[in-house]
Amino acid sequence: MLSPMLTPNRSWSFARIFLVVFPLAACQEAVPKSADVEIVRPVRTLQVSDANDLQGSYFIGTARAAREVSLGFSVSGTVSGIAVQVGDKVEKGQVVATLDPATYQAEVDRLSADLESAIATHDNALEQTKRQRALFEKGHVAQSALDTSDANERSTKAAIASVQGALDKARLNLSYTSLKAPFEGNVVAKYVENFEEVQAQQQVLRILDSEHIEMVIDIPERYIGLSKHVMDVRVTFDAIGDVEIPAEITEIGTEASSLTRTFPVTLLMDQPDTGQVLPGMTGRAKGRVAEGFQRFSNIVVPPAAVFVPEGKSQPHIWVVEPETSTVAAKPVTVGAPRTQGLAIDGGLEIGEIIVTAGANSLRDGQKVSIKPAGAGE
Secondary structure: OHHHHHHHHHHHHHHHHHHHHHHHHHHHHHOOOHHHOOOOEEEEEEEOOOHHHHOOOOEEEEEEEOOEEEEOOOOOEEEEEEOOOOOOEEOOOOEEEEEOOHHHHHHHHHHHHHHHHHHHHHHHHHHHHHHHHHHHHOOOOOHHHHHHHHHHHHHHHHHHHHHHHHHHHHHHHHHOOEEEOOOOEEEEEEOOOOOOEEOOOOOOEEEEEOOEEEEEEEEEHHHHOOHHHEEEEEEEEHHHOOOOEEEEEEEEOOOOOOOOOEEEEEEEEEOOOOOOOOOOOEEEEEEEEOOOOOOHHHEEEOHHHEEOOOOOOOOEEEEEEOOOOEEEEEEOEEEEEEOOEEEEEEOOOOOOEEEEEOHHHOOOOOEEEEOOOOOOO
């Protein structure tokens, strides 16, 4: 009688298990296998450029003073005079501010008197030693008396050196009460007024070089290898009209910005005869590449762009096919290392897009996506 009663319950349990397992199996069949999913690798790229791409291009920058300095006294004291105002032009070596020198002059006077006293004491000790030596040679005094006289003479001589050192320092401190302009320029800020107490190294004035102007421009990676071959650089500022100011490249950055992937290049120029370039003005720089340079010896890529495939000995670079967004390994000839990376002497064509980051995780024919500027490595 018990078996008929248990049968319905067992059937219901099997039915519930079947209903639970079947949806799970259906879900598993709906998930595609990982092997069927095409992985798209994010990469960073640059385009191989020619000199013709650089010539005629403008690069924007902001003018700044080639030299600028915040002046402060090397000693503490009370400001007794500020000889300039904001906007004034100053000459190199011009006294621009002074401290009350009374305290420092008094120290010089005191030590000068001490020095005279020390010299007189030494002169007396020297004469005493001469007398003791003469008496010793005649046998009238003992060796110990002569030794004592010699020691006293050396002591007074050392005292002279000590006082002289202190006097030299005091005279130097006295000279520090006059603040001088280190170069020709313009006063752009004044931080203290007459009769104020200032501490050593506290800012008093700020001076900018008025004769020379710098401007930093940002050069894309694809052009940085051509920078040292650029000549006849000209800069224009809308604020002073169409005046073209000759400039020279004084510094080429060796590290790209993590945000823009550009290298800073510093230009130096003299003030034009007409108008004046002020710090903060926006300018445009252009130049031309010297004729006859070797194109491929001036293609520079980051070291991470170059790799050697397994089973091969020649270096390769991944080249991106724009239409399919896939990569292909291309053999290249690597030249000498440069401060900006590795020089490529052959194997690349102008206009090709190469991978500069993420090369080690790629394979031939793989799809890639280009990282935006500022994305992580």
